[in-house]
Amino acid sequence: MSTAHDRPVGPFASEPSHPLRTIRDIRESLPPEQVAHFDAELAVTDLDDLPAMLTRWATIAHDGFEDFLLKAPFEGLEFGARSYDEPQGSE
Secondary structure (H helix, E strand, O other): OOOOOOOOOHHHOOOOOOOOOOHHHHHHHOOHHHHHHHHHHHHHOOHHHHHHHHHHHHHHHHOOHHHHHHHOOOOOOOOOOOOOOOOOOOO
């Protein structure tokens, strides 16, 4: 019985989980207000922790969450009312 995998797994897998391959790619894909945060974290990250840090930022930069928020951020929301409030005059 073999435990070998059909394809590589882990950091040396042949297919990247995101298309960002360099630090420059990650920086260029971030919103402008996030670049300074990225640079600050990069400056203080230990070399042993660098792969995890870069993977996290590459995922954040490429996950589409910001596009999702900007697409229709307040669609269907009515401000000033809470769903559990009773309508006025129901007493």
